[in-house]
Amino acid sequence: xxxxxxxxxxxxxxxxxxxxFSYRSTAELGQGGWTPRSQTGHPGVExxxxxxEGLSLLDDPETKGNRLLxxxxxxxxxxxxxxxxxxxxxxxxxxxxxxxxxxxxxxxxRGIDGDPVIQTFYVVSPLKHDFDPEFSExxxxxxxxxxWGSEKTRIYGITWQTVQLKPWQAFNQSHEEFGSLDGWHVLxxxxxxxxxxxxxxxxxxxxxxxxxxxxxxxxxxxxxxxxPGGLLPQGAxxxxxxxYEQDVDWxxxxxxxxxSPEQVLAQVGALRRAGTARLDQVPPAQPxxxxxCDF
Numbered sequence: 001x002x003x004x005x006x007x008x009x010x011x012x013x014x015x016x017x018x019x020x021f022s023y024r025s026t027a028e029l030g031q032g033g034w035t036p037r038s039q040t041g042h043p044g045v046e047x048x049x050x051x052x053e054g055l056s057l058l059d060d061p062e063t064k065g066n067r068l069l070x071x072x073x074x075x076x077x078x079x080x081x082x083x084x085x086x087x088x089x090x091x092x093x094x095x096x097x098x099x100x101x102x103x104x105x106x107x108x109x110r111g112i113d114g115d116p117v118i119q120t121f122y123v124v125s126p127l128k129h130d131f132d133p134e135f136s137e138x139x140x141x142x143x144x145x146x147x148w149g150s151e152k153t154r155i156y157g158i159t160w161q162t163v164q165l166k167p168w169q170a171f172n173q174s175h176e177e178f179g180s181l182d183g184w185h186v187l188x189x190x191x192x193x194x195x196x197x198x199x200x201x202x203x204x205x206x207x208x209x210x211x212x213x214x215x216x217x218x219x220x221x222x223x224x225x226x227x228p229g230g231l232l233p234q235g236a237x238x239x240x241x242x243x244y245e246q247d248v249d250w251x252x253x254x255x256x257x258x259x260s261p262e263q264v265l266a267q268v269g270a271l272r273r274a275g276t277a278r279l280d281q282v283p284p285a286q287p288x289x290x291x292x293c294d295f
Contacts, residue, residue: 014255014256015254015255015281016252016255016281016282017253017255017281018267018268018271018276018279018280019250019251019277019279020067020250020271020277020278021057021067021069021249022066022278023057023067026055029087032280033089033090033280034087034089035292035293036052036055036085037050037088037223038052038293039293039294041294041295042165042295043118043225044084044227044228045075045079045225045226045227045228045231046228047078047079047082048079048082048084048225049083049084050085051084051085054071054072054083054084054085055071055072056069056070057069058070060249066249069222069247070245070246070247071086071087071222071224071245071247071248072243073085073224073225074242074243074244075226075231075241075242076240076241077115077233077234077235078234081234084223084224084225085223085224085225086221086222086224086225087223088219088221088292088293089221089251090284090291091125091126091285091289091292092282092283092284092285092289092291093123093217093220094136094191094216094218095191095192095214095255095256096191096192096253096256097189097190097192097253097257097259098123098138098189098191098251099187099188099189099251099252099253099264099268100186100249100251100252101184101186101248101249102119102140102184102185102186102187102222102246102247102248103185103246103248104144104181104183105119105144105182105246107144107182108243108244109244109245110242110243111240111241111243112236114232114236115145115231115244116145116146116148116229117143117144117145117224117225117226117244118141118224118225118227119141119144119224119246120139120140120141120142120224120225121251122137122138122139122140122222123189124137124138124139124218124219125218125219127162127165127295130165131163131164133162134216135160135162135163136216137159137214137218138159138160138196138214139157139158140156140157141155141156141158142155142156143156144182146230147227147229152178153178154177154178155176155177155181156174156175156176157175157177157198157206158172158174159173159174159208159212159213160172171212173208173212175198175205175206177200181200184249185201186200186202186261186265187199187200188261190259191213192258194209194210195207195208195209195213196208196212196213202261202262217289219291219292219293220253221293222246222248224246252267253282
């Protein structure tokens with residue numbers, strides 16, 4: 001089958017990746033290059049399980065004919081009673097424009113509120129060893145109940161140089177936006193020419209660069225997890241676990257191209273009007289890289 005023609009913007013052609021998560025079931029996610037996480041380990045609560053069944057696809061109650069990806073995580077306050085969710089795309093993305101429409105939630109779907117839940121959209125490469133000089137990661141992380149030493153509701157935009165997990169020592173650059181982001185938002189990153197620009201709903205909130213600029217291909221990820229410190233105790237609010245959810249409408253990438261927020265929305269709108277549920281024109285890394293879902 002021939003690949004669709006490359007997208008055009010101001011006379012410039014570029015390769016795109018797009019997915020609007022219109023799959024009939026999670027069993028079809030692999031056809032789109034996605035991998036649900038089942039491997040244990042960082043990040044999150046020690047002893048927690050990364051549960052593929054924490055991913056689901058559902059009809060959008062607000063837009064007829066639209067489908068959503070839902071991530072679901074739950075905890076009873078113990079490691080063994082905690083389940084987290086993550087979905088990863090192939091490791092082949094580096095410079096260009098990334099965007100996703102994500103719905104954050106400030107309160108749990110079930111149970112009492114207060115656990116330090118973290119709702120994300122990010123790109124990352126494997127950490128081969130402590131202080132790996134080729135480690136690359138850029139994150140959007142929303143903390144509605146605070147965490148990491150602060151009770152404030154906030155979103156982080158983070159670009160990484162490298163890290164050591166135990167004992168924790170990180171080298172990164174971060175930007176914080178304080179206040180509730182409950183509801184739908186478009187998160188965007190422009191990675192080009194040694195600079196990363198971060199946008200929320202079309203507004204540029206930060207610009208990072210220098211040693212925090214990514215240097216190796218990364219995978220595209222969404223995950224929903226709990227900070228390892230500050231969980232409400234077992235039995236808080238009753239025997240049932242507290243359940244949190246995050247939804248994703250679509251994700252988009254323009255390879256080696258800087259698109260404005262308006263241009264991204266125009267590209268996504270054109271794809272949807274054409275009935276394109278998913279498009280992957282981004283070639284594999286050379287040489288091809290293993291695409292794991294464990295970080």
